Amino acid sequence: MKDELYEGKFKRIINKRLIEVTDSLANLYSESINSVHYFVQLPFRLKDEAVQTKLIGTEKDELNTYYKIQVSFQQDGGGQDFEDVYYYWINTNTFQISYLAYSFQVNGGGIRFRKAIEYENVNGIQFITYENYKPNFNHAKVGQALNDFLNGKYIFLSLIENKHILVNNLKLDC
Numbered sequence: 001m002k003d004e005l006y007e008g009k010f011k012r013i014i015n016k017r018l019i020e021v022t023d024s025l026a027n028l029y030s031e032s033i034n035s036v037h038y039f040v041q042l043p044f045r046l047k048d049e050a051v052q053t054k055l056i057g058t059e060k061d062e063l064n065t066y067y068k069i070q071v072s073f074q075q076d077g078g079g080q081d082f083e084d085v086y087y088y089w090i091n092t093n094t095f096q097i098s099y100l101a102y103s104f105q106v107n108g109g110g111i112r113f114r115k116a117i118e119y120e121n122v123n124g125i126q127f128i129t130y131e132n133y134k135p136n137f138n139h140a141k142v143g144q145a146l147n148d149f150l151n152g153k154y155i156f157l158s159l160i161e162n163k164h165i166l167v168n169n170l171k172l173d174c
Contacts, residue, residue: 005033050074059146065092089146097128101145111135113145113154123167130160
């Protein structure tokens, strides 16, 4: 199966055949693709006009030290999910995103925490495979996610991976 979003139009292809998808599902799938695409573009997207970044300080796990960065969005230009808040833990030696957490408002809201487990570079673009977690307790705070994760307060949900990545027509305006 292959999902594509090109110039705002969603397409699903299975076994090289175009599959018809209802508009409501196409909108849902388009939002999912946009979400995945957002993470692929990091850290470049953190320079967008509506993005508000703040260096909180540093935190440690058992092996490394990380810059802890809070990211929020202005309503104007911040997209549909402008109320979401993200935290990134960036390794102070490699400058790679090692962990990220975010709070979201849609579908009842919640918090997700991701641990980077594999990095792949394709045509100069870094793709990350993540383990995806959620808190196993009420009233979790997204800014405390790394500490709570390290203390066993998160449960594994899924693996987020990109396979067989192909990057065509690469043009970067950075």
